[in-house]
Amino acid sequence: MTESASVCVPRIGDPAPDFEAETTHGILRLEDFRGSWLVLFSHPADFTPVCASELIAFAGVRDTLRKSGCELLGLSVDSIFSHIAWVRSLEEKFGVVIDFPLIADTTGEMARRYGMTMPAESATEPARVVFVIDDRQFIRAFMAYPMTTGRNVEEIMRLVAALQATDAHGVATPAGWKPGEGVLAPPPRTQAMAEERAKAAGPSCPDWYFCKRELS
Template identity: 90%
Template sequence: MTDHASVCVPRIGETAPDFEAETTHGILRLEDFRGSWLVFFSHPADFTPVCASELMAFAGVRATLRDMGCELLGLSVDSIFSHIAWVRSLEEKFGAAIDFPLVADTTGEVARRYGMTMPAESPTEPARVVYVIDDRQCVRAYMAYPMTTGRNVAEIVRLVAALQATDAHGVATPAGWKPGDGVLAPPPRTQAMAQERAKAAGPNCPDWYFCKRELS
């Protein structure tokens, strides 16, 4: 049995590992994205149907993410020539303009650094892994999907919006939250605070630890 214990996955709250790599937009480092949020995602292979559907879906939310101060960066272990040909094909055959960079991680080094490889599924191709990295280059969220299952990019946009709301307002967001919904106030940390919160019981505050409020 192969031992995968040595694979290190950057965890939430940690600094995202820097790298330098060839991309469809030239040589880039993670550091080049400092000051912006970043959705960094891997896909198994160019010229495959699920990956094509995902790349077009990401292209469809590109403008929305940019308005949120968030960039997109894709990765696979295909060559830069394969990436360029695929991007051109997606525009020609599907009318999808892929205007964000794709990393040509031909050695697999960046994928391994980010724990994007799943050797039990494929010894060479990365899985469908997504990292949300904030403007300070801190990992804020990550998720992984198998090769057979395309991602829901609307959920990724929602996740970025929720994290940004948390940072801006010091709140948490409930299940299924989307911009415009109520948010959750931080729970009390002392008995006195809990007692004070209990006095405010009402429709938006059914219990001392659970209170919703609107964002101003």
């Protein structure tokens, strides 16, 4: 089996792989985040331009995420000393305080466990992978970007909000949904329910399987 074929990414609905890691905020474990949502993201390397732009962007939304019960946690294979120096440099040069922890995964073990390594891109550095982990510590979503392309943190925030709305209200969210917009009612599961929906057809329910409603 080739190295690339052996990489296993945790799938949606799987328990998040456990970890204990050295971070810029001390030793942290997955269990430390139980009861809150978590955005776990990897970046290839400290002191690189795309990664710097991403950390600055994540710092800009950190307070908003935290108000929604979601924490941020970054990861790369750089040393803890490199992380500390980089965080200090970002504050000095850009005026941005990175007040969320960064994991120093120097052996690459956690990156491999989470399927963050993409051998076709780099044999040692993780790609730009994002995992959204819920408050019960299950994987709810993940996405990956190549090393050349920075992530859109607004989309990550939207994704977290959509998942939380789904859990809280038992609904689904349409394409491009944002908080405050209408959501989608679950489709009927029986012919009788479909007939009932069809009778209620209107602007918010153009067909039996597609009905929008507002969140209360």
